[in-house]
């Protein structure tokens with residue numbers, strides 16, 4: 001990269017239970033090079049770290065640069081984490097991930113400033129930066145997958161909460177008492193009704209004993225399968241209930257929905273919009289719009305890279321060297 005050029009490149013890493021993704025993203029949010037491999041979760045944190053570094057190398061090669069040409073790294077990771085210290089407290093679907101100082105490891109190996117953030121928060125930031133939320137001052141994002149993640153952007157800022165655990169919209173209770181058990185250990189969370197596992201429940205029989213993919217569930221819905229209808233209706237009703245709660249608290253008028261299930265298009269968004277309209281308090285001039293997220297499968301890497309860009313260019317600007325490199329190997333994680 002030309003020294004003194006205003007264009008910088010950022011490395012975005014997206015660690016998920018099923019895939020490790022890496023991407024080189026420029027200042028305008030364009031992906032210049034990327035890689036994706038299935039997560040070897042059973043190998044533990046060190047093996048997954050090697051995968052992340054290997055993916056980063058592949059992505060920079062695809063972009064025609066070296067890792068040192070990047071101005072910083074953003075890492076999106078599921079589960080509760082300490083973003084300030086770059087530590088993953090615990091990662092669902094990733095055995096052995098307890099108290100992993102992931103940001104420090106990556107910073108040490110790449111020599112780059114590294115920031116860690118919740119994956120759904122990263123996705124929300126990506127939507128705010130160049131996606132479906134770019135014209136909105138405030139919005140929320142639901143990511144519908146195995147888990148249900150959430151991100152909140154308020155007045156142009158990512159709302160991360162007092163303990164970095166904010167915007168867990170999937171674990172907002174939608175059932176008054178004794179609801180279905182959620183993977184988080186609580187009962188009655190939105191995720192227990194609108195996550196992939198909930199959609200799949202009761203549908204194994206016609207899917208040949210295997211849990212059907214969301215795409216297949218919506219195909220069955222079009223064919224009039226009553227079990228698919230029941231699952232999707234329940235997911236939509238609970239999601240609308242969750243949305244109505246968020247709207248009541250925040251008075252936002254844009255709700256984005258991303259993740260695998262969001263690919264269902266009109267079959268999801270039509271009924272969901274109508275259900276939300278029925279649940280939110282009518283306020284003159286307010287029209288709550290439920291819209292698909294725009295960044296799709298690249299939301300994680302674009303959002304993580306964008307979050308690194310935002311973090312290192314604003315709050316940490318005093319520590320930024322003129323070349324955009326890390327001032328020291330440990331950067332801000334000492």
Ligand SMILES: [Zn+2]
Pocket residue numbers: 170171182183184185186189190191
């Ligand atoms: Zn939960």
